[in-house]
Amino acid sequence: MLEAAPARTADLANRIKAHARVLGFSACGITTPEPPPHLSHFEKWLADGMHAGMHYLASAQARARRANTLLIPPRSQSIIMLATNYYQGEPPTPQPAAPHAKVARYAWNDDYHHTLLDRMHALHAFIEAACGEPVAQRMYADTGPLLERELAQRAGLGWIGKNTMLIQPRAGSWTLLSEILLAWPLPADQPFVADRCGSCTRCIDACPTQAILPDERRIDSRRCISYLTIEERGAITAELRPALQDWVFGCDICQDVCPWNERFAQATNDAAFLARDPLPEPGLEALLLSSAAQFSETYKRSPLKRAKRSGLARNAAVALGAQRAQAAQPALVFALQHDDDAGVRAHAAWALGQLGSAASQLALQAALASEQAEVVRGEIAAALQHCAAAAHTPTV
Numbered sequence: 498m499l500e501a502a503p504a505r506t507a508d509l510a511n512r513i514k515a516h517a518r519v520l521g522f523s524a525c526g527i528t529t530p531e532p533p534p535h536l537s538h539f540e541k542w543l544a545d546g547m548h549a550g551m552h553y554l555a556s557a558q559a560r561a562r563r564a565n566t567l568l569i570p571p572r573s574q575s576i577i578m579l580a581t582n583y584y585q586g587e588p589p590t591p592q593p594a595a596p597h598a599k600v601a602r603y604a605w606n607d608d609y610h611h612t613l614l615d616r617m618h619a620l621h622a623f624i625e626a627a628c629g630e631p632v633a634q635r636m637y638a639d640t641g642p643l644l645e646r647e648l649a650q651r652a653g654l655g656w657i658g659k660n661t662m663l664i665q666p667r668a669g670s671w672t673l674l675s676e677i678l679l680a681w682p683l684p685a686d687q688p689f690v691a692d693r694c695g696s697c698t699r700c701i702d703a704c705p706t707q708a709i710l711p712d713e714r715r716i717d718s719r720r721c722i723s724y725l726t727i728e729e730r731g732a733i734t735a736e737l738r739p740a741l742q743d744w745v746f747g748c749d750i751c752q753d754v755c756p757w758n759e760r761f762a763q764a765t766n767d768a769a770f771l772a773r774d775p776l777p778e779p780g781l782e783a784l785l786l787s788s789a790a791q792f793s794e795t796y797k798r799s800p801l802k803r804a805k806r807s808g809l810a811r812n813a814a815v816a817l818g819a820q821r822a823q824a825a826q827p828a829l830v831f832a833l834q835h836d837d838d839a840g841v842r843a844h845a846a847w848a849l850g851q852l853g854s855a856a857s858q859l860a861l862q863a864a865l866a867s868e869q870a871e872v873v874r875g876e877i878a879a880a881l882q883h884c885a886a887a888a889h890t891p892t893v
């Protein structure tokens with residue numbers, strides 16, 4: 498590749514940014530492939546086990562590449578950071594009556610990874626045409642071994658808030674990040690150095706599981722509803738289940754309360770991110786009782802499929818228990834007796850314990866007589882104990 502003259506690269510950078518907007522990206526900045534300055538912060542997060550079951554984050558290759566972006570082929574000379582606004586404003590249809598399921602905003606339409614990759618390929622084609630020669634690249638839509646938010650901050654897009662989201666001063670944090678590592682030199686933008694959270698602690702105060710560590714800009718995934726409802730494949734910690742409320746896929750609370758979102762979030766008219774009408778927010782009982790075939794058909798293009806049918810049915814059981822949805826007792830009993838997945842049966846048992854009705858206790862006792870899986874038997878026993886303790890707790 499010929500060395501590009503500075504004037505040419507500066508002009509190219511401006512044209513890339515303008516074209517990124519044409520393609521639907523809401524912001525574009527450029528940074529260098531230098532090592533991220535706060536790598537040790539991330540390493541401490543890993544060492545403290547806060548990545549929970551996301552072991553891929555701690556693999557030797559991921560850690561090496563995160564520390565040295567030049568290990569990712571091609572050896573990039575610049576990184577184009579892209580933000581995409583997905584804020585939809587209010588949902589298109591009113592929330593159904595409780596009990597209902599809540600889904601994080603970014604999952605209100607089809608899987609965004611394909612959309613962002615398609616747009617990045619279009620941007621790359623524009624770059625190659627402008628350069629007049631092939632330009633090697635690597636693209637990621639939140640899947641790469643990179644400290645994406647830190648790179649976006651270094652590319653001048655915004656600052657990392659106490660909720661660990663990238664916040665843009667005139668757009669808030671309802672944005673998806675993606676990036677193109679480019680084997681072509683481009684002038685880097687100035688980093689965004691201000692921290693505009695100030696003394697605000699709204700996100701920390703609102704988090705129902707105390708997952709945001711005050712003063713550390715870290716989230717303990719082991720307590721975060723987003724992790725628990727999407728990535729966790731085993732049991733959800735019993736202590737945290739009531740706090741999940743009605744969330745079955747992700748959680749938006751620490752963004753919903755952020756004053757920068759309240760003030761600056763702009764509703765998008767990008768069809769790829771508008772909410773489906775109706776929203777993919779199923780009734781909790783329907784989700785709990787869905788078959789594998791129904792689940793595959795309903796969510797085949799949706800981000801919800803990442804949690805898998807067993808994960809979403811488990812989450813639905815937890816939400817029904819957290820909301821003490823007495824009307825869902827037959828559905829929970831059916832799941833306890835018939836679901837093929839031991840995890841779903843175990844969480845249905847917990848939910849019946851939260852309902853605590855005489856019928857729930859009878860169903861739990863009957864299930865204990867026939868259930869073989871130790872994990873489910875343990876949950877049934879704990880649920881019956883919970884019912885017994887609740888019966889002896891005086892009401893005020």
Ligand code: SF4
Pocket residue numbers: 660703704705706707708709716720721722723747748749750751752
């Ligand atoms: S996504 Fe929800 S659970 Fe996770 S840190 Fe934010 S408010 Fe807390």
Ligand code: SF4
Pocket residue numbers: 658659660661693694695697698699700701751754755756757
């Ligand atoms: S809620 Fe307040 S502290 Fe949290 S990210 Fe927003 S501005 Fe920062």
